[in-house]
Amino acid sequence: MSPGDEVYRRYCLEQVAEAYRVVIVTDAQPTWHLPLVADWEAADLSDPDAVIAAGRTLAERHAVAGVLTWDEYQLVPAARLAQLLGLPGSHPDAMRACRDKGRTRTVLADHQVGSAASTRVTSLLEAVLAAESIGYPIVLKPASNAASLGVIRVDNGEDLASGWEFATSGVGGVGSESDDVLVEEYLDGPEVSVECVTHRGVTAAVAVTRKTVGFAPYFEEIAHSVDARDPLLAEVAPVATAAVAALGISTGIQHVELRLTDRGPRIIEVNARIGGDLIGRLVSLATGLDLPRIAADLACGTAPNLAPTHSQAAAIRLLYPETTGTLTHRSIDTPFARTTDWLEEVRWLRDPGDQTVLPPAGDLDTARIGHLLVTAPTADTAQQRLHLALDHVTLTVDTPPDEQTASTMDA
Numbered sequence: 001m002s003p004g005d006e007v008y009r010r011y012c013l014e015q016v017a018e019a020y021r022v023v024i025v026t027d028a029q030p031t032w033h034l035p036l037v038a039d040w041e042a043a044d045l046s047d048p049d050a051v052i053a054a055g056r057t058l059a060e061r062h063a064v065a066g067v068l069t070w071d072e073y074q075l076v077p078a079a080r081l082a083q084l085l086g087l088p089g090s091h092p093d094a095m096r097a098c099r100d101k102g103r104t105r106t107v108l109a110d111h112q113v114g115s116a117a118s119t120r121v122t123s124l125l126e127a128v129l130a131a132e133s134i135g136y137p138i139v140l141k142p143a144s145n146a147a148s149l150g151v152i153r154v155d156n157g158e159d160l161a162s163g164w165e166f167a168t169s170g171v172g173g174v175g176s177e178s179d180d181v182l183v184e185e186y187l188d189g190p191e192v193s194v195e196c197v198t199h200r201g202v203t204a205a206v207a208v209t210r211k212t213v214g215f216a217p218y219f220e221e222i223a224h225s226v227d228a229r230d231p232l233l234a235e236v237a238p239v240a241t242a243a244v245a246a247l248g249i250s251t252g253i254q255h256v257e258l259r260l261t262d263r264g265p266r267i268i269e270v271n272a273r274i275g276g277d278l279i280g281r282l283v284s285l286a287t288g289l290d291l292p293r294i295a296a297d298l299a300c301g302t303a304p305n306l307a308p309t310h311s312q313a314a315a316i317r318l319l320y321p322e323t324t325g326t327l328t329h330r331s332i333d334t335p336f337a338r339t340t341d342w343l344e345e346v347r348w349l350r351d352p353g354d355q356t357v358l359p360p361a362g363d364l365d366t367a368r369i370g371h372l373l374v375t376a377p378t379a380d381t382a383q384q385r386l387h388l389a390l391d392h393v394t395l396t397v398d399t400p401p402d403e404q405t406a407s408t409m410d411a
Contacts, residue, residue: 001025001055001078002045002071006032007347011281012070012274012292013037020296023062025054038062048077055081066299070253070274070292075099088301090198090272094248098272102143102182104247108267111246114239115267117185124164130183131160137186140167143179149363153186153217163217166360187259187266192232193275194240195283196254197294199303203244203254205237206306207283209275210379214320218359220367223386225315226282227379228308239265247272253295255279278316278373285314285344285375312375313382314344317390319370324358325399327351330369333392342385345373356397369395 003013003024010032016022017036024030024037027045039061043054051074058064067082067089069075075095082089097103105118119130120143131138131154140163141151154163167181195207208230212223240256247270255275257268274280280291288309297304321327332346348370350356357366372389376382 001051001067001069001081002027002074003033004071007349008276008278009070011278011284015284015290015292016068016296019293020065020300021062023058023064025051025058045071045074048080051077052081052084056084059085066296066301068295068299070295072099072271072273075272082299088251088299090249090251094250095272097247098249098270099144101141101269102180104267104270105182105184107246108243111242113242113246113267114264115243116187119183120180121183122180124161127164127181127183128157128160131157134183134185139182139184139186140164141182141184142167143182148219148221150181151219152360153219155217187261187268189259189261191257191259191268192236193279194233194236194254194256194258195275195279195291196240196244196256197291197298197304197306198244198249198252198254199298201245201250203241203249204306205233205240206289207287208233208236209279209282215359220320220359220364221277221318222320223315223317224277224279224282225313225379225382226279226286227313227382228286228311230379236260236265239267243267243270251298253291253298277318278371281373282314282316286310286312312377313379314373314375315379315382315386316371316373317386318364318368319372319393319395320358320367321356321369321395321397323397323399324356324362324367325397327354327356327369327396328398329394329396331394332372332389336389336392340389342375343372343389344375345371347371347373 013036022037023039025041025043030040041054041057043050067078069078079089079092079095097107102120108115117134121127121130137153137155139153150167152163152166154160191211191213193209194205197204207226210225213219214222244254253274255271258265274291284290294304327350350369374385376385
């Protein structure tokens with residue numbers, strides 16, 4: 001369901017299509033998807049009932065063995081459809097608990113899983129009272145959005161009103177399970193995610209992704225790395241798997257985000273899907289585990305093979321300009337790119353002449369220019385290679401003299 005964009009999700013559909021005959025629900029006639037799918041139905045993806053109806057129509061034409069999505073906003077409809085068709089999958093209530101981050105916090109607190117103090121609010125006055133109770137700095141975030149949309153750190157009461165305006169602008173995303181805003185304790189420390197696989201209620205943590213977050217006080221992710229031998233996995237896996245169990249997830253892939261605080265790992269959120277920004281591809285390059293194929297096996301009730309076949313590191317750097325403005329040039333040194341075998345991918349998302357808008361006015365859809373993806377024997381070497389590749393990248397943005405730069409990258 002909802003196969004997503006070509007840049008960051010094509011690899012998912014390709015891996016599933018290598019093993020299964022695939023039919024999809026999408027919002028328009030397929031383009032790049034066509035060689036990979038056997039059939040399709042169009043539906044308004046913002047209407048869960050329409051999505052489910054389209055899925056049932058496909059099930060009338062095909063012997064559907066499993067329902068799968070890696071779209072955050074389609075988790076609940078996919079679970080409902082699987083339930084209606086009598087197919088494997090987590091209960092829709094478990095998906096609702098993941099989608100509504102306030103509900104996630106309540107469930108984790110009830111099960112004594114380390115998380116952040118959180119209060120659901122519906123007005124600025126309630127936000128002021130909650131922030132005073134929790135203590136600054138705090139984080140404001142929409143309860144059921146994705147990709148850090150509307151998420152901001154607020155360091156003091158003087159900035160709360162502007163932070164509230166930013167957070168409420170991110171409320172009401174596609175398929176939103178809640179229109180509330182959360183006031184949360186700020187978790188200080190490095191951010192990571194644990195990539196988990198759950199089959200019949202048993203969860204295995206298969207990889208840990210180390211993240212770089214920029215554009216403070218916003219939370220734009222600008223880099224990820226996966227090392228098959230990362231010793232951190234043993235430390236964070238128990239917290240991640242406990243969170244998955246607490247939420248009642250019985251089947252699927254989970255992308256569990258945490259902060260490594262001085263009180264130990266604390267859950268940011270549990271995403272019941274493959275991580276974005278090519279994290280699944282990093283896992284595949286580092287370990288040999290193809291998360292989309294594993295997700296398809298799980299959706300069909302098949303026990304996945306979790307035996308790694310690789311043992312190396314992979315990393316991605318997401319390219320952002322330093323200022324808001326008009327992109328006038330973007331390139332990587334051609335001889336370097338052609339002769340560097342560890343540079344797995346260079347991808348441009350924007351062309352000269354396009355406008356780039358950084359947070360707070362913009363987000364990843366308006367600011368990200370492209371990405372670099374590398375592999376290496378170790379995590380340290382992967383970082384060295386990323387820095388070397390960045391030295392061969394040129395990005396030029398023309399900012400009008402009368403336009404003030406909203407923010408710069410804090411990396």
